[in-house]
Amino acid sequence: MPLIEVTLAEGREPERLRALMHQVHAAVRDTLGVPDASIRVIVREVPATHWSAGDVTLAERAAERSATVGEAADA
Structure with missing residues (x-):
């Protein structure tokens, strides 16, 4: 009986x-x-x-990306 588990970030x-x-x-x-x-x-x-990966949570990484995109839009 195969059991397959998939783990994903929610959303x-x-x-x-x-x-x-x-x-x-x-x-x-x-x-x-x-x-x-x-x-x-x-x-x-x-x-x-x-x-987390590399001691950065996915939430922190997403926030960093959003800030970078926001800075680029302001430039």
Whole structure:
């Protein structure tokens, strides 16, 4: 029984998450040849303030990008 876990930063529309689950499910089914009922897909959404890379949270990185874009627009 395959169990696939996908972790993403939160903020995507439910329809996009559902499409992701469908495509992951189909890829596992087609690749492994297992019955649909045996496949489990879990999508975990993590707040951007709880995910960091290089000691910078995703929220901090987004704020930095917004500030940079704002500065460019002011120039």
